Amino acid sequence: xTRILQKIGKSTISFIQEIGQxxxxxxxxxxxxxxxxxxxxxxxxxxxxxxxxxLPLVLIIASFTGAVAAWQAAYQLKGIAPMSxxxxxxxxxxxxxxxxxxTGIVIAGRVGxxxxxxxxxxxxxxxxxxxxxxxxxxxxxxxxxxFVAAVTMMPLILVFAxxxxxxxxxIVSNYxxxxxxxxxxxxxxxxxxxxxxxxxxxxxxxxxxxxxxMGCHIGLRTExxxxxxxxxxxxxFVVSAALILILDYVLWxxxx
Numbered sequence: 001x002t003r004i005l006q007k008i009g010k011s012t013i014s015f016i017q018e019i020g021q022x023x024x025x026x027x028x029x030x031x032x033x034x035x036x037x038x039x040x041x042x043x044x045x046x047x048x049x050x051x052x053x054x055l056p057l058v059l060i061i062a063s064f065t066g067a068v069a070a071w072q073a074a075y076q077l078k079g080i081a082p083m084s085x086x087x088x089x090x091x092x093x094x095x096x097x098x099x100x101x102x103t104g105i106v107i108a109g110r111v112g113x114x115x116x117x118x119x120x121x122x123x124x125x126x127x128x129x130x131x132x133x134x135x136x137x138x139x140x141x142x143x144x145x146x147f148v149a150a151v152t153m154m155p156l157i158l159v160f161a162x163x164x165x166x167x168x169x170x171i172v173s174n175y176x177x178x179x180x181x182x183x184x185x186x187x188x189x190x191x192x193x194x195x196x197x198x199x200x201x202x203x204x205x206x207x208x209x210x211x212x213x214m215g216c217h218i219g220l221r222t223e224x225x226x227x228x229x230x231x232x233x234x235x236x237f238v239v240s241a242a243l244i245l246i247l248d249y250v251l252w253x254x255x256x
Contacts, residue, residue: 009040014139017201028139029147029213035140042145050111050146050212051153055160058106062161066168074177083177085248090169095192098163099249100200104207107154108240112215115146116145116236119219120229128220143216147209154208155201162200199255206247211240 036043069090077085121144122128128138166188173179215236222232 005254018217021221022213025139025143025217025220026213028137029144030135032140032144034147035146039140039145041143043148046145046149047153049106049114050149051157054107054110055157057110058103058157058161059164061097061102061106062165063168065102066094066165068171069093069165070169070172071179074173083179084174084183085188086173086177086179087170087187090173091166091188091189092193092196094165094169095162095200096196097189097248098202099158099165100207101244103154103158103161103204104211104244104248105241107150107157107208108160108211109237109245111150112211112240113233113237115212115215115224116219117229117233119216120222120232122227123220123222124225125190125204136218143212143220146216147212150203150212151207153207154204158200158204162197199211199251203251205247206251207244208242210247213242214240 032039067078070086073086073090073093074083077083077089119128128142131138131141170181170184173184174181218232218236218239222228224231
């Protein structure tokens with residue numbers, strides 16, 4: 001019993017310490033935000049890596065997400081409501097929930113894990129110590145550009161993902177469910193709410209911040225050589241994905 005209590009106590013202390021470390025890193029990033037013009041080449045490079053290079057994967061997933069959403073909506077509407085509601089129901093689900101969450105998880109898997117692996121490798125090979133020796137802040141040089149790039153590019157990626165997902169939904173509705181172009185998009189216009197679109201953008205900003213912050217934090221705390229880098233990579237994705245889903249629920253509760 002004593003050992004169990006000691007283990008719980010150590011885990012609690014470790015959890016609180018990690019919250020403090022993440023908070024300190026976030027405050028450090030905010031501190032260096034005024035230096036974005038000075039570090040613009042680093043920010044632009046990360047925007048290309050996080051945004052442009054992630055776009056093909058996100059669009060492929062978005063197209064099939066929209067297609068599956070159309071099939072699921074058609075199955076649920078069958079016998080309950082006419083198919084004229086199909087466009088509005090799928091579009092609203094994509095814009096408010098499916099698009100932001102799936103985009104966030106894809107970015108967490110591709111970008112969050114990449115950030116943790118890259119910074120973790122720099123940590124175990126003492127490159128970060130070399131930066132500090134040269135009076136270069138790792139937070140300004142490594143963490144801040146990735147954080148800014150993720151927060152900036154996530155909403156832009158979501159716009160493209162929403163468009164492709166709605167297009168995939170329409171293709172399935174038109175070619176397999178016999179819902180015409182006019183019926184589908186009349187329903188979209190009738191039930192589309194601009195606030196839903198902006199709400200999805202706000203969610204992706206939060207998801208991008210969480211993903212980049214956890215990737216940087218876990219990467220900068222990596223220990224144990226190559227094995228530690230592997231552990232950090234997996235942990236970054238798992239933690240980021242879990243926080244995205246938790247944050248999604250919290251934002252839903254606050255907004256609606």
